Amino acid sequence: MIQQQQTYFLELYRAGLRAASDIAKASIENAQRLHAQQVDALRQALDTNSDSARRLSEASSLTDLLALQVKLAGMQTEQAADLWTRAWRTAGETQVAMLGQVNSQVGQLSDRMRETYSAATRVVENAVNNGAEAEQRRSA
Numbered sequence: 001m002i003q004q005q006q007t008y009f010l011e012l013y014r015a016g017l018r019a020a021s022d023i024a025k026a027s028i029e030n031a032q033r034l035h036a037q038q039v040d041a042l043r044q045a046l047d048t049n050s051d052s053a054r055r056l057s058e059a060s061s062l063t064d065l066l067a068l069q070v071k072l073a074g075m076q077t078e079q080a081a082d083l084w085t086r087a088w089r090t091a092g093e094t095q096v097a098m099l100g101q102v103n104s105q106v107g108q109l110s111d112r113m114r115e116t117y118s119a120a121t122r123v124v125e126n127a128v129n130n131g132a133e134a135e136q137r138r139s140a
Helices: 002-057 062-139
Strands: none
Touching: 002 062
């Protein structure tokens, strides 16, 4: 029975390692997604900057220049809001994914702990019963 308990504890240990590995993997994948989003946002900003500089250089009057400047500022604000929205969405998805993995792993660990506790209880009950039976045989 001690071998069985050792096996249960090794399974618990392995499950803990798998959980830590899964969480680290999810964290890295989400960091990669966030990085890719940031690179895309930077590329868009550079493209927008080139386009804005070209359009501003083509302005023929101060009124056109100011109107274009207001329009470009609105577009830049929109892009910044979009960047932050995507970043927060990615962070939220990351947390949901990690919590799901942790919840799953905790459930598995709980099941294994219950199995281990049940096995230990059976071992103790058997030992007590065997001891009581041996005591009765000696008394008889």
